[in-house]
Amino acid sequence: MHIHKYExxxxxxxxxxxxxxxxxxxxxxxxxxxxxxxxxxxxDPERVDEIAPFNNPGVHKVEGKxxxxxxxxxxxxxxxxPPEIEVPLGSTVKFIATTKDVVHGFQAAGTNINMxxxxxxxxxxxxxxxxxxxFLILCNEYCGVGHSTMTSMLKVVE
Amino acid sequence: xxxxxxxxKSFIQVDKRDxxxxxxxxxxxxxxxxxGGLCGLLQxxxxxxxxxxxxxxxxxxxxxxxxxxxxxxxxxxxxxxxQIAAVSRTAGTLTxxxxxxxxxxxxxxxxxxxxxxxxxxxxxxxxxxxxxxxLQAHWIFYVGMALVVVGSWIGGIAQIMKYVExxxxxxxxxxxxxxxxxxxxxxxxxICSLGVAVEVxxxxxxxxxxxxxxxxxxxxxxLFWYFGHPLVYFWLLPAYMVWYVVxxxxxxxxxxxxxxxxxxxMLFLIFSIPVGFHHQLTEPGIDSFxxxxxxxxxxxxxxxxxxxxFSLFASFEIRGRELGAKGVFGWFKKLPWKDARFxxxxxxxxxxxxxxxxxxxxxxxxxxxxxxxxxxxxxxxHLTLATTVVLTFFGAAYWLIPHLTGRILTKQxxxxxxxxxxxxxxxxxxxxxxxxxxGLYGAPRRSDxxxxxxxxxxxxxxxxxxxxxxxxxxxxxxIILVLYIVAHLLWFAPKGETEFPIGEVSEHAEKTPxxxxxxxxxxxxxxxxxxxxxxxxxxxxxxxxxxxxxxxxLW
Numbered sequence: 132m133h134i135h136k137y138e139x140x141x142x143x144x145x146x147x148x149x150x151x152x153x154x155x156x157x158x159x160x161x162x163x164x165x166x167x168x169x170x171x172x173x174x175d176p177e178r179v180d181e182i183a184p185f186n187n188p189g190v191h192k193v194e195g196k197x198x199x200x201x202x203x204x205x206x207x208x209x210x211x212x213p214p215e216i217e218v219p220l221g222s223t224v225k226f227i228a229t230t231k232d233v234v235h236g237f238q239a240a241g242t243n244i245n246m247x248x249x250x251x252x253x254x255x256x257x258x259x260x261x262x263x264x265x266f267l268i269l270c271n272e273y274c275g276v277g278h279s280t281m282t283s284m285l286k287v288v289e
Numbered sequence: 290x291x292x293x294x295x296x297x298k299s300f301i302q303v304d305k306r307d308x309x310x311x312x313x314x315x316x317x318x319x320x321x322x323x324x325g326g327l328c329g330l331l332q333x334x335x336x337x338x339x340x341x342x343x344x345x346x347x348x349x350x351x352x353x354x355x356x357x358x359x360x361x362x363x364x365x366x367x368x369x370x371x372q373i374a375a376v377s378r379t380a381g382t383l384t385x386x387x388x389x390x391x392x393x394x395x396x397x398x399x400x401x402x403x404x405x406x407x408x409x410x411x412x413x414x415x416x417x418x419x420x421x422x423x424l425q426a427h428w429i430f431y432v433g434m435a436l437v438v439v440g441s442w443i444g445g446i447a448q449i450m451k452y453v454e455x456x457x458x459x460x461x462x463x464x465x466x467x468x469x470x471x472x473x474x475x476x477x478x479x480i481c482s483l484g485v486a487v488e489v490x491x492x493x494x495x496x497x498x499x500x501x502x503x504x505x506x507x508x509x510x511x512l513f514w515y516f517g518h519p520l521v522y523f524w525l526l527p528a529y530m531v532w533y534v535v536x537x538x539x540x541x542x543x544x545x546x547x548x549x550x551x552x553x554x555m556l557f558l559i560f561s562i563p564v565g566f567h568h569q570l571t572e573p574g575i576d577s578f579x580x581x582x583x584x585x586x587x588x589x590x591x592x593x594x595x596x597x598x599f600s601l602f603a604s605f606e607i608r609g610r611e612l613g614a615k616g617v618f619g620w621f622k623k624l625p626w627k628d629a630r631f632x633x634x635x636x637x638x639x640x641x642x643x644x645x646x647x648x649x650x651x652x653x654x655x656x657x658x659x660x661x662x663x664x665x666x667x668x669x670x671h672l673t674l675a676t677t678v679v680l681t682f683f684g685a686a687y688w689l690i691p692h693l694t695g696r697i698l699t700k701q702x703x704x705x706x707x708x709x710x711x712x713x714x715x716x717x718x719x720x721x722x723x724x725x726x727x728g729l730y731g732a733p734r735r736s737d738x739x740x741x742x743x744x745x746x747x748x749x750x751x752x753x754x755x756x757x758x759x760x761x762x763x764x765x766x767x768i769i770l771v772l773y774i775v776a777h778l779l780w781f782a783p784k785g786e787t788e789f790p791i792g793e794v795s796e797h798a799e800k801t802p803x804x805x806x807x808x809x810x811x812x813x814x815x816x817x818x819x820x821x822x823x824x825x826x827x828x829x830x831x832x833x834x835x836x837x838x839x840x841x842x843l844w
Contacts (some may be wrong), residue, residue: 132548133799138599145595153585156654165655166577167570173835208843233423233841234506236662240731240746245571245658249506250423252573252837267744271662271733273417275424275843276347279739 168246168256176250179205179231188212197223198257204228205236206248209277211268215284218260225257236271239285247272260287300788307377308693310391312779313326314370317399318363319775326360326768333720336754338738347735349415356418357409360520360674361437362402366500367682368527369395371442372471374689375530376448377466378789380455387447394444401436404429410746415844417735419513420493422504425840428497445475456806460798463801466547467534467791473554474526476808480815481519481562488512496840503837507574507830510796515823522561522590524674526554528681531634532601535685537792539630542608543578544792545600551805553593553600559815560589563822567652571661574833578635579826580654586822589650601638607795621629629698629706630790633684637677640717644672647725662735665728668721673721680710683771688787690778696790697785702774709770720760727753 134142159165179185184203191201199222205212206228218224228237232249237254238245242262246254270281303311306444325645328351333349334340370732373391377383383391402744408414414426420434452472455464463469488509496504507833533550537543544550566583569575625631647669649654660666687706698706732750741747804810 135546135603136550138596138603141335141599142592142595146592149588149591152649153588156656157581157586160577160581160654167580167655167658168573168579169575169577170573171576171833172573173833175836177836186332208841221818233838233843234421234510236733238662238731238733243658246594247659247661249510249573250838251506265745267731267741267746269731269733269741271736272421273349273352273424273735275841276349277351277843279733279736279741282741282744284744 151175152269155242164186168254170253170255172253174229174253176229176231179229185229190216190218198225198227200224202226203281204237206237206281207231208233208235208275209270209281211237211270211281211283213283215286217286217288220263220287220289221259221261223257223259225255227253227255229253230272233274234272235281237268238271239266239268241266242285244268244285245271251269260285263287263289293557301378302786303374303377303565303693303789304382306388307373307383309800310383310388310395311370311374311377312690312693313395314366314373315686315693317402318367318370319772321358321362321366322768323357323772326765328352328355329359330761330765333754333758333839336736336738337749337758338740338754339758347412347415349417349735349842350409350412350465353409353415353417354406355783360418364524364674364678365381365398365437365441367686368474368523369441371527371530371682371685371689372448372474373444374789375467375470376451378467378580380451382469383447383455385449387450389747390450391444391447394440394442394447397443398437398439399440401433401438401440402622403433404436405433406412408433412844417524419517421513422493422496422506422839423838424844425497425842428494431489431493431497434493435486438486438489441482442479445479448472449475461803463547463551463803465791465805466550466794467530469551469690469806470526470530470534470554472753473558474523474530476812476815477519477526477558477561479521481516481523482672484512484515484565485517488516502839504840505831505834506838508827508834510567510569510572511575511823511827511830514567514568515562517568518565518587519561521670521673522557524678526557528634528637528678529554529557529597531681531685532597532638534792535790536601536631536634537604537608538630540605540608540625542604542611542792544798545603545795546798547794548799548801548805549600551801553596555805555811556593556596557590558811559818560586560593563818564590564652566822566826567657570654570657574830575826576829579822583655583822584652586818588649591649601843627703627707628791629687629703629710630684632707633687633710634681635682636714637684640672640676640680640687640714640745644669644677647672650651660728662733663728664724664734668724669727671717671721671724676713676721680713684708686755686771686775687778688790690775691782691785691787692789694779694782695784695786696782696840697787698778699782702777702782705770706774709767709774712763713767716760716763718760720764723753723756723760 188203235248266285268283408427414430417428564587606620609623612623614620
């Protein structure tokens, strides 16, 4: 099949940019470990309150791990428990969350913390909180009539 | 008496009986546009914080209507109306049997649409058009959705039968380009909608009827998105048919290359389906390796998109130069800027540049976290579907409807159609622009108006929500205008003959290699890629499935 000279140039330029782009995304993912939240931890959605760590939601200081704090959240229509949390600026935090009923979102507006919570699964994301301030945590997956009132607050303090 | 019959028409007329079938689909499409558009208007008004819905109607009810009618019904019906006419125009009049199958498909889809709509209106199915479990709608809603899909298969088969008949009658010949494209789109549609059919028939219906207590949520979402992304290409490919085949004829030029057009459609077929995980990037339970693999496959559609952009602008430039254009960009001025059939889809094409760029951001593995489920995404698909695709469909309606009704698009209507597209572009720039910006600040999609407990961040979002209401109101004016033009073309425009424009291939283009029409090869690649991308993660999902979920009705 004949392809016009200019089209060959156009495709070469386009496809090479694409390859460079995918290599950058791939290095960022596999070399620097910057993956989207993809935990593979399972839980019985009807017994969340009895199972650690969800029997004790809140901020927990941990030692000897790659992160300084574990923040445990339980979502249910139309609440997050705890309703607000405080972590020190510059600390590395592992967010651990699940849902007791339907699918919810877990997003701290103005940060990269954004993950889906699905019944039966634990969602996890590790990040360094490097901006001080109050960040609204909200449900960004439709969960019912109270969806837009479902909030918590992330306070990053100096 | 003699003039009409004896004067050989300069173009082929779609058979009246096929025209009626196509028009039936188009009627439903534009009714859906009106109701769905009205719901869109109500949504942006509610979200501005200045308006509340009367009579106990909820935001999520009208959001469900908006999504189902515009995302699923308007698109599928218009596409089928257009495709049936295109096949009949280029591969020949449907046989009585094919036409009957087409009508059975139409009525099956319509019965499903009515059933699902009633459940939504009764507030028994405020689950949005993605109907994510374990929110549980009334079983009739799911049966309605299943009928829409099954009806589309039946209607699709009628179109494919015509293609098969043509190939048998013309061995060794490449089929008419647009008929070929229709069949590629249908092949993709049937393969992808098997996923949602399995979800609805084997998971949602038995569960909503109470035959089983629990549902596997992640599997249902995976089946949905196996369907959900090719769905957007199912909307887009008919727009590409117009761009590749119809627009060159309208500008008085030729199709740049028949083979490259076919190649890009086959690439869409194989790269559209094994990509659903890029809608599930922030979900637990799926290994990030498989997410990344599907991200790479997703990005492969950049290649046929580049082919398409090149072919279109090559046709434009060649035509402009034929008309005596000078300089590097002189040809641009020579395009028919007063012809709505060109200008309206052209605005759609222009919108696809920012739309495509936004799409690359969305599907970029970890970058998705910044925008996932924010209203940025809504802004994105209001550029792709609600501008690029929809304006191309409007532009096509301006010749397709009068062709089928035996009327003409008058000068005044042509001018109004261009004004309509400009109104649309202005309204969408405001609405989609505001959505993109405030989405980056974290404002969520699919959410009722909320001050989020007086949060400072959420307070900053409100001016953008007011901008969305302004843009959305302008868009609704655009809908009124297009409905006025469509009503005129259906019932009031002067009688006359309108061409169904089909471009001819440039004499410089080479003979089309038949390998491009060898379905065994392309379908095999398509299925192998799907198996490659999905087999291991789906087995993992099923083997490691947590206890299932019971149904919830939380609206």
